[in-house]
Structures are given as structure tokens and as C-alpha cells.
Amino acid sequence: MATKKAAEKSNVSKDELLKYYRDMLLIRRFEEKAGQLYGMGLIGGFCHLYIGQEAVVVGLEAATKEGDKRITSYRDHGHMLACGMEARGVMAELTGRAGGYSKGKGGSMHMFSKEKHFYGGHGIVAAQVPLGAGLAFSDWYKGNDNVTFTYFGDGAANQGQVYETYNMAELWGLPVIFVIENNQYAMGTSVKRATKSTTLYGRGTAYGIPGEQVDGMDVLAVKEAAEKAVAHCRAGKGPYILEMMTYRYRGHSMSDPAKYRTREEVEKIKSEKDCIEHVRDLLTQSGLASEEELKAIDKDIKEIVNDSAEFAKTSPEPDHSELWTDIYA
Amino acid sequence: MATEILMPALSPTMEEGTLAKWLVKEGDVVKSGQIIAEIETDKATMEFEAVDEGTVGKLLVAEGTAGVKVNTPIAVLVEEGETVSDAPKAAAVTAAPAPVAAVAAAPVAAAAVAVVSRASPDWAEGTPMKTMTVREALREAMAEEMRGNANVFLMGEEVGEYQGAYKISQGLLDEFGPKRVIDTPITEIGFAGIGVGAAWGGLNPIVEFMTFNFAMQAIDHIINSAAKTNYMSGGQLGCPIVFRGPNGAAARVGAQHSQDYSAWYAAIPGLRVVIPYSASDAKGLLKQAIRDPNPVIFLENEILYGQSFEVPDVPDFTIPFGKARIWREGSDVTIVSFGIGMKHALEAADQLAKDGISAEVIDLRTLRPIDYDTVLASVMKTNRCVTVEEGFPVGSIGDHLASTIMQKAFDYLDAPVITCTGKDVPMPYAANLEKFALITAAEVVAAVKSVCYR
Numbered sequence: 047m048a049t050k051k052a053a054e055k056s057n058v059s060k061d062e063l064l065k066y067y068r069d070m071l072l073i074r075r076f077e078e079k080a081g082q083l084y085g086m087g088l089i090g091g092f093c094h095l096y097i098g099q100e101a102v103v104v105g106l107e108a109a110t111k112e113g114d115k116r117i118t119s120y121r122d123h124g125h126m127l128a129c130g131m132e133a134r135g136v137m138a139e140l141t142g143r144a145g146g147y148s149k150g151k152g153g154s155m156h157m158f159s160k161e162k163h164f165y166g167g168h169g170i171v172a173a174q175v176p177l178g179a180g181l182a183f184s185d186w187y188k189g190n191d192n193v194t195f196t197y198f199g200d201g202a203a204n205q206g207q208v209y210e211t212y213n214m215a216e217l218w219g220l221p222v223i224f225v226i227e228n229n230q231y232a233m234g235t236s237v238k239r240a241t242k243s244t245t246l247y248g249r250g251t252a253y254g255i256p257g258e259q260v261d262g263m264d265v266l267a268v269k270e271a272a273e274k275a276v277a278h279c280r281a282g283k284g285p286y287i288l289e290m291m292t293y294r295y296r297g298h299s300m301s302d303p304a305k306y307r308t309r310e311e312v313e314k315i316k317s318e319k320d321c322i323e324h325v326r327d328l329l330t331q332s333g334l335a336s337e338e339e340l341k342a343i344d345k346d347i348k349e350i351v352n353d354s355a356e357f358a359k360t361s362p363e364p365d366h367s368e369l370w371t372d373i374y375a
Numbered sequence: 376m377a378t379e380i381l382m383p384a385l386s387p388t389m390e391e392g393t394l395a396k397w398l399v400k401e402g403d404v405v406k407s408g409q410i411i412a413e414i415e416t417d418k419a420t421m422e423f424e425a426v427d428e429g430t431v432g433k434l435l436v437a438e439g440t441a442g443v444k445v446n447t448p449i450a451v452l453v454e455e456g457e458t459v460s461d462a463p464k465a466a467a468v469t470a471a472p473a474p475v476a477a478v479a480a481a482p483v484a485a486a487a488v489a490v491v492s493r494a495s496p497d498w499a500e501g502t503p504m505k506t507m508t509v510r511e512a513l514r515e516a517m518a519e520e521m522r523g524n525a526n527v528f529l530m531g532e533e534v535g536e537y538q539g540a541y542k543i544s545q546g547l548l549d550e551f552g553p554k555r556v557i558d559t560p561i562t563e564i565g566f567a568g569i570g571v572g573a574a575w576g577g578l579n580p581i582v583e584f585m586t587f588n589f590a591m592q593a594i595d596h597i598i599n600s601a602a603k604t605n606y607m608s609g610g611q612l613g614c615p616i617v618f619r620g621p622n623g624a625a626a627r628v629g630a631q632h633s634q635d636y637s638a639w640y641a642a643i644p645g646l647r648v649v650i651p652y653s654a655s656d657a658k659g660l661l662k663q664a665i666r667d668p669n670p671v672i673f674l675e676n677e678i679l680y681g682q683s684f685e686v687p688d689v690p691d692f693t694i695p696f697g698k699a700r701i702w703r704e705g706s707d708v709t710i711v712s713f714g715i716g717m718k719h720a721l722e723a724a725d726q727l728a729k730d731g732i733s734a735e736v737i738d739l740r741t742l743r744p745i746d747y748d749t750v751l752a753s754v755m756k757t758n759r760c761v762t763v764e765e766g767f768p769v770g771s772i773g774d775h776l777a778s779t780i781m782q783k784a785f786d787y788l789d790a791p792v793i794t795c796t797g798k799d800v801p802m803p804y805a806a807n808l809e810k811f812a813l814i815t816a817a818e819v820v821a822a823v824k825s826v827c828y829r
Contacts, residue, residue: 115576117572146609147608147609148607148608148609148611149609149610150609151606151607151609152607152608152609156604156607156608157608158604158607158608158609158611158612159611160611160612165572165575165612166604166607166608166612167607168600169599170595170599170600173568173595173596173599173600175568176564176565176566176567176568176569176571176572176596177568177569177571177572177575177596177600178572179568179569179572180568180569180570180571180572180573180574180575180576181572181573181575181576182572182576183569183572183573183576183578184572184573184575184576184577184578185576187526187528187554187573187578188577206564207564207565207568210560210562210564210565210566211565211568211569213560213562213565214559214560214562214565214566214569217560218557371610372605372606372608372609372610373605373606373644373645374605374613374645374647374668374669375605375610375613375614375615375668375669
């Protein structure tokens, strides 16, 4: 999985590393809490956790600027936290409360923030791909240099509309970065059981779209690749594909026992490739940060997450009248 | 043996056309496959090839003649040594020549008579009017809105360089350029999704489906992405987009190309569903649709494209959604229809008038929202109702109206509501079977007589 180790080589500052550590840890602790609330029956329906994949979205967000857009699938909590949406609003949406980003009407898979340019949160596998290209189209039409990050998984990569979108995105030169979060499993089906064409970024070649495979467990490698892709898009050269090799530690959703892979496989990744431990090691082994500093961050994150859970439990359910609002703009 | 060359049918719905130009003259020798004329249909100017070899004995229809019916003899080919008199007797068609325009920008031949509403329409008395086809009305609506709002653009298959598969977008590429009139590959789910994303990004896309039959490829984005997101986002993300194109049967194009989707889309909260019959409604409602902050399904009809109506000649003519139009007032029965169903409803009302039955004819114009008030008020007056639509019978708009009338005006009904619909079969190709499958004015007349116990 590992293709390169940018971290050791790059001249990265303490503040930058601390930010990645903090952002990734927030996602991890948030998701763990969400899993806990799900177990308590406070969160219902489908709930897809991002644990293990944190470096992907945190590394990509490091290359964004104001006005850039992002859109993803139903495994969306991490993307929302990474782009600056409030933990309270996300958690309260998970519990279906009025204080949630969608007033409780969207749920885990359907949250949005126009303010943060986060466009969902989509439950139909791969639907977000043309939608993301459409967001990029709006920037292309207006003539600015913003880009749209369109995230999808290895499962979505086998949907036809992905390739319809590749075709038009390259044809029109749309500023869209297709981020394939290859976490190896489309629900229970491994990449190898779904296709003979397992190098997913390479499929862009047929449409003339450049791309590359990236160690998605290494936030610095992700950021470096993201900067390259963003520069390509901002320069008006059209779309770019980043295939992030990553891994989800939990099941596809809360109800997935994950019998399609061995416990050893999961443990091996956790112990050898964990994205948060990686940054923690970089900080401590180089002497950039002390254990105390990191513990203070851990504590801070724990407080944010606990506060969001408390908010999500106490925020009222949406008023009955909300049933009939927001059907039309 | 001399042979007649007949006016050809060059599209599924063509009934007549303009003989724009002869490329041969009398006395010329023609070979089979040689282009002998340019013929303008309601959709395009087509080159017409000779099938037989021979000498052009006589041109029966003058260049520039409009309104030449399909199968009218337009020329006579003679063999060596023959004269024109050897040909079967054919009446020469003489009509005032119409100006012949450039091939790509040919004007659309207007149907001879404009259908005029007898009841009060959406404009004040004395408003200046002009006659135009539904096709011209749609084009004018898009052009006006594109002039007024730089964020409005048109995207779809063949909308640009081809000038529109049905000529709706003719001339728009020239005026607005390729950034605003965008030819797409054949990729319905892809460009429907891109359109929705562009709408979220602050633009006002008009997405043309060559026909709504192909929109089934894209229906996930229409329903799951466009219609539901405002609700799912707690009101943050409206989707100002228009999906438009011809809906329903054309003529003899078979089951996969002949379906009325009115009831499907009308079932979805979050969508607006518009289905105009007249040119004035096509114009006023399309302009309204482009301005609406919600996703609008705009269902056109290929057979209606060439029909002419009176349209107000005013600068900014729009029609609000959810307001039915009473096309003719009556006292004995209420006929409710929409889209091409109105053609049958109005024909039926004319026939019924001759039999002494006074029918009130209501055009719903929008199916989401539906103007229940107008329908109910009329039924409370006439005490009888017949609905007319082209779609399948199960879960039809008529079913929904019948249920609503039963729940809200049961005591006013003197007879059960009859729902006239297309037959419960995939559309057959054979001409006779297709006629049986479609709703007809005769069936509407029979239904009205039934509810009137006549």
C-alpha cells in the first residue's frame, strides 16, 4: 500500500503537524463517540464511520482555499469536521435533532453547509461524482480558479456515471479533483473481487485525465499530492485523479460484522500504518512536541467531542411543523 | 410509364411541409439517389433524393410552396419517349410561395389556424397578441431568460450545433455562444448530475432531454439529487434547474420512445411539474420555470411543437404555477386535462356542444402544484367530471383527481368520475394498434355521455 514516505523528507513545521494531529484526532474521537451513541440507540439508521481514513480528508483539506468546494458519499462525518463544520451540528444531526446541520431531516448521510462549501452527504453510490463535476462546472462557468474535491470510494469507481463524468470533465476542462478513497472494500466486496482493473486512478487515462496513487495513510503524502492536483486544476488544465490507498478499521456501517477480512489484516494496518500514530511519532521522535503538549490536545479534543454528544442528546427533536418545511426553496 | 414523385414524410410526426427548393428543372435527367429538392419539415430542412431514374417531365409544386401535405404529387418523372400526360392525373398544387430561408435557420411553418381559448386567459383584454407555434414560444422563453440572466445556460444532446433535435434551440448557439449552449455527449445520467451540481453552485441550468424517455437514465439525479436535497439540507440547498423535453407519444416510434411520465414526476415532493398545451402557456410557464428556485420538470409534446396559438406580445410574460386555465366554460360536465390531452378534451367539447352537452374544459397546466380549487369549484357547478390524459391508467393523474373529488366534493357528484387514459399496454408500433392505445376525442365524448346518462 505504501508508495512513498514523504513525511521524513518534507520540511514540515511543528504547527502544521500539530494541526494534522488535531484534525485527525477530532475525526477519530468523534467517530468513536458516534459509534457509542449508536450502540445506545441515540443514533439510528445507517451510520458509516471514517475511522482509519482520517489522513485522506485532512491532507486534502490542507491544500484548499476559500471558495473551494467538496462533496462526498454517505461516509461523510470526517469530511464535515475537516472543512470546519461544527462537531455539535454534525453530532446533533446524527441524533436527528433540531440543532443538526439539516435540522434533523437529513441524518448521517445527508448533511450540507453552504457556508463551508460542503455539498453533502450523498446516499446513492457514485451520484456525487457528476454532482461534484457540476459544482466545478459552476466555477468554470464563472471563470474563477476554485476547485471541487469530489470524493468517492473504490466501490463507486465501478459505477457507469463516474466514467460519463470523467468524459465530460476532461472534455470541458472542469476544475475537479476526483479523490478515490480506496479503502479496499466496497461494503464486503474487495477490490479484486469487483474488477480486474484494480489500479483505479489509471482508468482516467482512457479519458486523458492524469492521476496518481497516493499513500492515503500518510497525511503528508496526501497533502503533497493534493497540492499538485490543485495546481493542475487552478491552472485551468482540467480534472485530476488521486487514488488514496487507505483502510477503514470499522465495518462498512454499524451493522457490518466485517467477516470478509481477517482480524489479523485489520490489526496489521492499525499497528503499522495508523495515520494518527504516524504523525504522533513524527512529532515526538523529532522532539517537535512533548507528550504533555499532545496530551493537552487529546484532552481538548475529548472535550469538544463530549460537548457535541451532550448537545446532540439535549437538543430538542425537530418541531412537528418541520415535517412540512423545506420541501421547496 | 411515368411516375409521380410524392411529398415525403421526413419525420415521425410530419404531416405537411414546405417545398423549399427544387434542385432540378423540367427536362433534366435524374438518377436514383440524386438530390432533387430541399424540403422543410417542422424540424429541419432535408435533402430529398430521387428513388427512380428518368426525366423530370413536370414540377407540380412550385418552389417555396408551404403546407404541402405528405403524399401529394410534387413532380412527374417520365421515361424516354414519354410525355407528362402519360402520368396518372395529378392536380397541381398552387399556393403563394413563402420566402425560402437559409437551410440551417429555416423558419417553422406555422399551422394554418391558431387554437384560441374562449374563456378568460392570463392577460388583460386588449393586450397585443401574436400567433406563434409552441416551438417558437419555447425558444423565445429560453432566449429571453438567457438575455436577462447570465447564469442561465442550456445543456443537452444536439442543442447547439445541430440547432436542436426538434429545433427548439435553433439559433441559440449563434446568439449565446458555446459556453451557454452546451452540446453534451450521449450521457443522460452524467449531464443531469452535472446540471444539478451546477445549480447548487449558483447557476440556472436548463437541461434538455432529447425526449423524456431518455431521462429514465437520469431519474436518480432528478429525484434523489435535485428534488430531495433542499429538504435533506434543512433548506440550505435549493436546486434551481429546469429539465425539459418532449414527453409522451410522438407517432409510430414504438414502446420505448412513447411514454407519458406526467404521473411519475407528479408523485415526487420537491419537484415542480409543468405540462403546457398552448404556446402562451409554453412561453409563460417556461419563463416562470427558469426563474423558479426549485427543480422543474417541464413536459413538452412533439406533436404540439408545430401547433400555433395566440401569445401575448408583451415584454415579460410569465404564468404562475398552480393556476389552471378554464379553456371553455360549461354547465353540464367538467373535463379536466393537461398537455396533449387538451387537444382531445377540446375536440370532444366541440362535438358534445353539437349534441347539446355543455362541457367546461380545464387545463391543469401544472401537475405540481395542482390547482384543486378550480377543479373542485367546477365540479361543484357541473356535478360531473371526466379526466383526460395520455398516460397509463394505474396511478394516473385522473385517479388522483377522482380520489380528491370524491373526498372533497362527494355530495356534489351526480355520477362517478371517469378517467380517460392511454391503454394499459406498452405502445405498439402498428398504426392501427397505436391509435387504439392512445386516448381519443371519441372516447372522451363517450365518457361524458356516460356520466351525463345520455
